[in-house]
Amino acid sequence: xxxxxxxxYLGYWGTGNGEMRATKEVVxxxxxxxxxxxxxxxxxxxLATELFTSKGMGVFRFSAALIEWSESELNDxxxxxxxxxxxxxxxxxxxxxxxxxTHAGKESTLPMAVLTQELLLHAERCLRREDxxxxxxxxxxxxxxxxxxCDSFVELIExxxxxxxxxxxxxxxxxxxxxxxxxxxxxxxxxQLDSRLASVHTTGKLSWAAATRSIRECKMRIERIGGSRLDxxxxxxxxxxxxxxxxxxGEVAMRKSIPALRQAEYESISDLPRIQKSYREKALVVIxxxxxxxxxxxxxQRVQVLIPVVQGLSQKQRQLLQQYFELVDWQRDSLKSFxx
Numbered sequence: 001x002x003x004x005x006x007x008x009y010l011g012y013w014g015t016g017n018g019e020m021r022a023t024k025e026v027v028x029x030x031x032x033x034x035x036x037x038x039x040x041x042x043x044x045x046x047l048a049t050e051l052f053t054s055k056g057m058g059v060f061r062f063s064a065a066l067i068e069w070s071e072s073e074l075n076d077x078x079x080x081x082x083x084x085x086x087x088x089x090x091x092x093x094x095x096x097x098x099x100x101x102t103h104a105g106k107e108s109t110l111p112m113a114v115l116t117q118e119l120l121l122h123a124e125r126c127l128r129r130e131d132x133x134x135x136x137x138x139x140x141x142x143x144x145x146x147x148x149x150c151d152s153f154v155e156l157i158e159x160x161x162x163x164x165x166x167x168x169x170x171x172x173x174x175x176x177x178x179x180x181x182x183x184x185x186x187x188x189x190x191x192q193l194d195s196r197l198a199s200v201h202t203t204g205k206l207s208w209a210a211a212t213r214s215i216r217e218c219k220m221r222i223e224r225i226g227g228s229r230l231d232x233x234x235x236x237x238x239x240x241x242x243x244x245x246x247x248x249x250g251e252v253a254m255r256k257s258i259p260a261l262r263q264a265e266y267e268s269i270s271d272l273p274r275i276q277k278s279y280r281e282k283a284l285v286v287i288x289x290x291x292x293x294x295x296x297x298x299x300x301q302r303v304q305v306l307i308p309v310v311q312g313l314s315q316k317q318r319q320l321l322q323q324y325f326e327l328v329d330w331q332r333d334s335l336k337s338f339x340x
Contacts (some may be wrong), residue, residue, distance in 0.1 A: 012063060020067050031056040031077060035084035048088035053109050056084060064115045065122035068175070071165040077111045116179040118189060123176060126194070127256050137172075141193075144173040149208035149258060151268070153190055157181050162216040176202060205270035208258055212251075214293045214329050219247050222290070238290035243327065250324025253317050260312035269325075275304040285326050293329040303330045 006013050006022035013022035034056030038048040060077060069077075080098045085108045126133045141153065150156045153173070160168055160181040168178035180187070222239075229248055234241060266272055277284060287299035305325045307318050 001204075002251055012066075022065055023063050024069070024073060027060050028077065028080070030059045031080045031084070034146075035080055035087060038084060039087045040085070045089045047295065049085060049108065050090060052081075052084045056081070057111075058108050060111060061114050061118055063173075064111075064118040068169045069111075069115065070169060073113070074111050074165075081108075081110060112179070112183065116176075116183050116185060117170070119176040119179055122172075124189070127189070141173050143170055148174070149255070150210075151205075151207040153177065155207060155210060157190075159213065162213060162220050205268040207268055208254065211269040212254065212324070212328060215247055215291065215324070215327050216251070218291045239288055243288060243291075246320075246327065247321055249340060250320055250327070253320040254324060257307075257313055257317050257321050258317055260310050261307075263312065264308070264310040266308070266310075269305060273306045273308060275306065277302045287329045291327060291329060297329055299329065301326070301330055 004015050004017070004019075004191075006015050006019075010019070012020065014020045014028050015022070015106065034052050037055060040047050040054050041051075043051065083093060086093055086095055087111045093312050107327070123137065126137045128134075144154060145153070147170075148156055148159055150159055156177045160174075160178040163178065165178055167175040167183070179185075227233075227244075236242075239247075261272075275284065284304045285301040286295070287301055289299065292299045305322075305328075307313075307325070310317065
Protein backbone atom coordinates (compact mmCIF):
# COMPACT_ATOMS: atom_id res chain seq x y z
CA UNK A 1 0.00 0.00 0.00
CA UNK A 2 1.20 3.48 -0.88
CA UNK A 3 2.08 5.68 2.09
CA UNK A 4 -0.34 8.35 0.84
CA UNK A 5 -3.30 5.97 0.43
CA UNK A 6 -6.03 6.33 3.07
CA UNK A 7 -7.21 3.29 5.00
CA UNK A 8 -9.51 2.71 7.96
CA TYR A 9 -8.14 1.74 11.36
CA LEU A 10 -10.02 1.81 14.69
CA GLY A 11 -12.79 3.88 13.11
CA TYR A 12 -10.50 6.56 11.69
CA TRP A 13 -9.50 7.14 8.09
CA GLY A 14 -5.90 8.21 7.56
CA THR A 15 -2.72 7.69 5.59
CA GLY A 16 0.50 6.05 6.66
CA ASN A 17 2.14 9.42 7.26
CA GLY A 18 -0.58 10.58 9.67
CA GLU A 19 -2.71 12.67 7.32
CA MET A 20 -6.32 12.54 8.61
CA ARG A 21 -7.98 14.53 5.83
CA ALA A 22 -9.88 11.42 4.76
CA THR A 23 -11.62 11.24 8.15
CA LYS A 24 -12.77 14.84 7.79
CA GLU A 25 -14.20 14.11 4.34
CA VAL A 26 -16.05 11.02 5.64
CA VAL A 27 -17.54 13.13 8.46
CA UNK A 28 -18.56 15.83 6.00
CA UNK A 29 -20.25 13.37 3.61
CA UNK A 30 -22.18 11.69 6.42
CA UNK A 31 -23.40 15.06 7.70
CA UNK A 32 -24.57 15.90 4.18
CA UNK A 33 -26.39 12.54 4.00
CA UNK A 34 -28.04 13.18 7.38
CA UNK A 35 -29.07 16.64 6.22
CA UNK A 36 -30.77 15.15 3.16
CA UNK A 37 -32.48 12.53 5.31
CA UNK A 38 -34.66 15.12 7.05
CA UNK A 39 -35.46 17.19 3.98
CA UNK A 40 -39.28 17.38 3.53
CA UNK A 41 -39.67 15.04 6.52
CA UNK A 42 -43.04 14.15 8.13
CA UNK A 43 -41.65 14.33 11.67
CA UNK A 44 -42.01 17.03 14.26
CA UNK A 45 -39.14 19.57 14.27
CA UNK A 46 -37.92 18.20 17.61
CA LEU A 47 -37.75 14.61 16.33
CA ALA A 48 -36.10 15.69 13.08
CA THR A 49 -33.49 17.63 15.04
CA GLU A 50 -32.83 14.63 17.25
CA LEU A 51 -32.49 12.40 14.20
CA PHE A 52 -29.92 14.68 12.59
CA THR A 53 -28.01 15.05 15.85
CA SER A 54 -27.77 11.27 16.11
CA LYS A 55 -26.90 10.57 12.47
CA GLY A 56 -24.89 13.64 11.53
CA MET A 57 -23.31 15.04 14.68
CA GLY A 58 -22.70 11.56 16.07
CA VAL A 59 -20.04 10.81 13.46
CA PHE A 60 -18.41 14.20 14.09
CA ARG A 61 -18.44 13.55 17.84
CA PHE A 62 -16.55 10.25 17.42
CA SER A 63 -13.44 11.88 15.95
CA ALA A 64 -13.72 15.40 17.35
CA ALA A 65 -11.25 15.04 20.23
CA LEU A 66 -8.33 13.60 18.26
CA ILE A 67 -8.61 15.25 14.84
CA GLU A 68 -7.16 18.71 14.20
CA TRP A 69 -10.06 20.69 12.74
CA SER A 70 -9.16 24.10 11.32
CA GLU A 71 -11.42 27.11 11.77
CA SER A 72 -12.54 27.03 8.13
CA GLU A 73 -13.36 23.32 8.36
CA LEU A 74 -15.39 23.87 11.53
CA ASN A 75 -17.25 26.72 9.86
CA ASP A 76 -18.05 24.45 6.91
CA UNK A 77 -19.44 21.78 9.26
CA UNK A 78 -21.42 24.46 11.09
CA UNK A 79 -22.89 25.66 7.78
CA UNK A 80 -24.09 22.13 6.97
CA UNK A 81 -25.60 21.77 10.44
CA UNK A 82 -27.45 25.07 10.17
CA UNK A 83 -28.91 23.97 6.82
CA UNK A 84 -30.04 20.70 8.42
CA UNK A 85 -31.74 22.48 11.33
CA UNK A 86 -33.57 24.69 8.87
CA UNK A 87 -34.79 21.51 7.15
CA UNK A 88 -35.90 20.17 10.52
CA UNK A 89 -38.02 23.26 11.20
CA UNK A 90 -39.32 23.51 7.61
CA UNK A 91 -37.61 26.86 7.12
CA UNK A 92 -36.32 28.18 3.79
CA UNK A 93 -32.54 28.20 3.44
CA UNK A 94 -32.66 31.99 3.04
CA UNK A 95 -33.72 32.35 6.70
CA UNK A 96 -31.18 34.21 8.82
CA UNK A 97 -28.87 31.80 10.65
CA UNK A 98 -29.38 33.24 14.14
CA UNK A 99 -29.91 30.79 16.98
CA UNK A 100 -31.97 31.94 19.95
CA UNK A 101 -29.99 32.17 23.17
CA THR A 102 -33.03 31.15 25.20
CA HIS A 103 -33.75 27.44 25.67
CA ALA A 104 -30.18 26.60 24.57
CA GLY A 105 -30.85 27.46 20.95
CA LYS A 106 -33.73 24.96 20.77
CA GLU A 107 -31.15 22.19 21.42
CA SER A 108 -29.55 22.80 18.03
CA THR A 109 -26.09 21.33 18.61
CA LEU A 110 -23.24 23.07 16.79
CA PRO A 111 -19.74 21.71 16.07
CA MET A 112 -17.82 23.89 18.54
CA ALA A 113 -20.01 22.79 21.44
CA VAL A 114 -19.54 19.14 20.50
CA LEU A 115 -15.79 19.61 20.05
CA THR A 116 -15.40 21.25 23.46
CA GLN A 117 -17.42 18.54 25.16
CA GLU A 118 -15.43 15.74 23.56
CA LEU A 119 -12.09 17.35 24.39
CA LEU A 120 -13.17 17.62 28.03
CA LEU A 121 -14.42 14.03 28.14
CA HIS A 122 -11.19 12.76 26.58
CA ALA A 123 -9.09 14.65 29.14
CA GLU A 124 -11.19 13.41 32.06
CA ARG A 125 -11.03 9.80 30.89
CA CYS A 126 -7.24 9.92 30.52
CA LEU A 127 -6.66 11.67 33.86
CA ARG A 128 -9.09 9.56 35.87
CA ARG A 129 -6.64 6.85 36.97
CA GLU A 130 -2.97 6.69 37.85
CA ASP A 131 -1.78 4.84 34.76
CA UNK A 132 0.25 5.30 31.60
CA UNK A 133 -2.51 7.33 29.93
CA UNK A 134 -2.36 9.92 32.69
CA UNK A 135 1.42 10.10 32.51
CA UNK A 136 1.28 10.63 28.74
CA UNK A 137 -1.33 13.37 29.07
CA UNK A 138 0.60 15.20 31.81
CA UNK A 139 3.81 14.95 29.81
CA UNK A 140 1.98 16.42 26.84
CA UNK A 141 0.64 19.23 29.03
CA UNK A 142 4.14 20.06 30.26
CA UNK A 143 5.37 20.30 26.67
CA UNK A 144 2.42 22.54 25.76
CA UNK A 145 3.04 24.87 28.71
CA UNK A 146 6.71 25.13 27.76
CA UNK A 147 5.78 25.95 24.18
CA UNK A 148 3.34 28.71 25.17
CA UNK A 149 5.63 29.97 27.99
CA CYS A 150 2.91 29.48 30.62
CA ASP A 151 3.14 28.10 34.16
CA SER A 152 -0.35 26.60 34.53
CA PHE A 153 -3.31 25.41 32.51
CA VAL A 154 -5.42 28.30 33.85
CA GLU A 155 -2.85 30.71 32.48
CA LEU A 156 -2.82 28.83 29.17
CA ILE A 157 -6.58 29.41 28.85
CA GLU A 158 -6.04 33.13 29.47
CA UNK A 159 -3.22 33.20 26.91
CA UNK A 160 -5.50 31.74 24.23
CA UNK A 161 -7.53 34.95 24.21
CA UNK A 162 -4.85 36.62 22.08
CA UNK A 163 -4.47 33.75 19.60
CA UNK A 164 -6.68 32.54 16.78
CA UNK A 165 -8.11 29.01 16.60
CA UNK A 166 -5.73 27.93 13.83
CA UNK A 167 -2.75 28.96 15.99
CA UNK A 168 -3.83 26.51 18.72
CA UNK A 169 -4.47 23.31 16.74
CA UNK A 170 -0.96 21.91 17.12
CA UNK A 171 -1.69 19.67 20.12
CA UNK A 172 -4.53 18.44 22.31
CA UNK A 173 -4.05 20.75 25.30
CA UNK A 174 -3.81 23.86 23.11
CA UNK A 175 -7.08 22.96 21.40
CA UNK A 176 -8.77 22.30 24.74
CA UNK A 177 -7.56 25.60 26.22
CA UNK A 178 -8.69 27.56 23.16
CA UNK A 179 -12.07 25.79 23.11
CA UNK A 180 -12.64 26.57 26.80
CA UNK A 181 -11.63 30.20 26.32
CA UNK A 182 -13.73 30.62 23.20
CA UNK A 183 -16.78 28.97 24.79
CA UNK A 184 -16.26 30.79 28.12
CA UNK A 185 -16.38 27.50 30.05
CA UNK A 186 -14.66 26.79 33.37
CA UNK A 187 -14.01 23.29 34.69
CA UNK A 188 -13.59 22.23 38.31
CA UNK A 189 -10.58 19.92 37.89
CA UNK A 190 -8.29 22.59 36.44
CA UNK A 191 -7.11 23.81 39.87
CA GLN A 192 -6.34 20.24 40.94
CA LEU A 193 -4.40 19.74 37.72
CA ASP A 194 -2.40 22.92 38.23
CA SER A 195 -1.57 21.98 41.84
CA ARG A 196 -0.04 18.77 40.51
CA LEU A 197 2.01 20.78 38.01
CA ALA A 198 3.36 23.06 40.77
CA SER A 199 6.20 20.61 41.40
CA VAL A 200 7.34 20.95 37.77
CA HIS A 201 6.61 24.58 36.84
CA THR A 202 7.49 27.71 38.75
CA THR A 203 4.41 29.15 40.45
CA GLY A 204 3.86 32.42 42.29
CA LYS A 205 6.07 34.30 39.84
CA LEU A 206 5.36 36.19 36.67
CA SER A 207 5.66 33.88 33.67
CA TRP A 208 7.07 34.90 30.31
CA ALA A 209 3.63 34.74 28.68
CA ALA A 210 1.85 36.74 31.39
CA ALA A 211 4.52 39.46 31.40
CA THR A 212 4.30 40.13 27.67
CA ARG A 213 0.58 39.47 27.12
CA SER A 214 -0.23 43.17 27.01
CA ILE A 215 1.92 43.46 23.87
CA ARG A 216 0.03 40.67 22.13
CA GLU A 217 -3.29 42.17 23.23
CA CYS A 218 -2.29 45.47 21.63
CA LYS A 219 -1.29 43.67 18.45
CA MET A 220 -4.61 41.80 18.40
CA ARG A 221 -6.61 45.03 18.78
CA ILE A 222 -4.75 46.64 15.89
CA GLU A 223 -5.29 43.60 13.65
CA ARG A 224 -9.02 43.68 14.40
CA ILE A 225 -9.30 47.20 13.00
CA GLY A 226 -7.49 46.36 9.78
CA GLY A 227 -3.83 46.38 10.71
CA SER A 228 -1.41 43.77 9.38
CA ARG A 229 2.22 42.92 9.88
CA LEU A 230 3.32 44.04 6.41
CA ASP A 231 1.17 47.13 6.01
CA UNK A 232 0.07 49.21 8.96
CA UNK A 233 -0.77 52.87 8.78
CA UNK A 234 0.51 54.72 11.89
CA UNK A 235 -2.80 56.60 11.94
CA UNK A 236 -4.62 53.27 12.38
CA UNK A 237 -2.31 51.69 14.94
CA UNK A 238 -1.23 54.80 16.78
CA UNK A 239 2.30 53.38 16.85
CA UNK A 240 5.55 54.21 15.16
CA UNK A 241 6.48 51.76 12.41
CA UNK A 242 9.63 50.77 14.30
CA UNK A 243 7.61 49.80 17.39
CA UNK A 244 5.08 47.89 15.27
CA UNK A 245 7.86 45.82 13.68
CA UNK A 246 9.45 45.28 17.10
CA UNK A 247 6.21 43.75 18.40
CA UNK A 248 6.56 40.98 15.81
CA UNK A 249 10.33 40.53 15.79
CA GLY A 250 10.53 40.69 19.58
CA GLU A 251 7.95 37.90 19.92
CA VAL A 252 10.07 35.64 17.72
CA ALA A 253 13.25 36.59 19.55
CA MET A 254 11.67 35.86 22.94
CA ARG A 255 10.60 32.34 21.94
CA LYS A 256 14.08 31.62 20.60
CA SER A 257 15.81 33.06 23.67
CA ILE A 258 13.78 31.46 26.47
CA PRO A 259 15.50 28.01 26.25
CA ALA A 260 18.92 29.64 26.71
CA LEU A 261 17.67 31.73 29.64
CA ARG A 262 16.08 28.70 31.27
CA GLN A 263 19.33 26.79 30.81
CA ALA A 264 20.98 29.57 32.80
CA GLU A 265 18.37 29.05 35.58
CA TYR A 266 16.21 32.07 34.68
CA GLU A 267 12.94 30.11 34.84
CA SER A 268 10.65 33.15 34.76
CA ILE A 269 10.89 36.83 34.04
CA SER A 270 10.84 37.45 37.81
CA ASP A 271 14.29 35.83 38.03
CA LEU A 272 15.91 38.36 35.68
CA PRO A 273 17.93 41.29 37.07
CA ARG A 274 16.17 44.63 36.91
CA ILE A 275 16.30 48.31 37.65
CA GLN A 276 13.49 49.80 39.70
CA LYS A 277 12.91 53.46 40.46
CA SER A 278 10.52 55.15 42.85
CA TYR A 279 7.69 57.42 41.78
CA ARG A 280 9.70 60.43 42.92
CA GLU A 281 12.28 59.77 40.20
CA LYS A 282 11.99 60.21 36.47
CA ALA A 283 10.50 57.28 34.59
CA LEU A 284 12.88 55.02 32.69
CA VAL A 285 10.60 54.67 29.65
CA VAL A 286 7.17 56.04 28.69
CA ILE A 287 4.93 53.46 26.98
CA UNK A 288 3.01 54.63 23.86
CA UNK A 289 -0.66 55.34 24.51
CA UNK A 290 -1.87 52.45 22.30
CA UNK A 291 0.15 49.91 24.30
CA UNK A 292 -0.91 50.87 27.80
CA UNK A 293 -2.59 48.06 29.65
CA UNK A 294 -5.61 50.13 30.71
CA UNK A 295 -7.12 53.57 30.30
CA UNK A 296 -5.89 54.73 33.71
CA UNK A 297 -2.26 53.83 33.03
CA UNK A 298 0.09 56.80 32.70
CA UNK A 299 2.53 54.67 30.72
CA UNK A 300 5.54 55.56 32.87
CA GLN A 301 7.72 52.49 33.21
CA ARG A 302 9.68 52.51 36.45
CA VAL A 303 10.84 48.92 36.18
CA GLN A 304 13.33 47.84 33.55
CA VAL A 305 14.13 44.17 33.11
CA LEU A 306 17.72 43.49 32.10
CA ILE A 307 18.63 40.61 29.81
CA PRO A 308 21.87 39.02 31.08
CA VAL A 309 24.64 37.62 28.95
CA VAL A 310 24.13 33.85 28.84
CA GLN A 311 25.52 31.04 26.74
CA GLY A 312 23.52 30.38 23.58
CA LEU A 313 22.04 33.89 23.41
CA SER A 314 23.55 36.09 20.70
CA GLN A 315 24.16 39.78 21.18
CA LYS A 316 21.58 40.62 18.49
CA GLN A 317 18.87 38.50 20.13
CA ARG A 318 19.74 39.90 23.53
CA GLN A 319 19.36 43.50 22.34
CA LEU A 320 16.13 42.71 20.51
CA LEU A 321 14.69 41.00 23.58
CA GLN A 322 15.73 43.96 25.75
CA GLN A 323 13.87 46.36 23.45
CA TYR A 324 10.85 44.05 23.40
CA PHE A 325 10.58 43.92 27.20
CA GLU A 326 10.74 47.71 27.31
CA LEU A 327 7.35 47.74 25.56
CA VAL A 328 5.71 46.03 28.54
CA ASP A 329 3.45 48.23 30.62
CA TRP A 330 4.32 47.19 34.18
CA GLN A 331 1.38 47.73 36.50
CA ARG A 332 1.10 47.45 40.27
CA ASP A 333 -0.16 43.85 40.05
CA SER A 334 2.83 42.91 37.92
CA LEU A 335 5.26 44.57 40.31
CA LYS A 336 4.08 42.34 43.14
CA SER A 337 5.42 39.34 41.24
CA PHE A 338 8.91 40.84 41.37
CA UNK A 339 9.05 40.74 45.16
CA UNK A 340 11.46 38.04 46.24
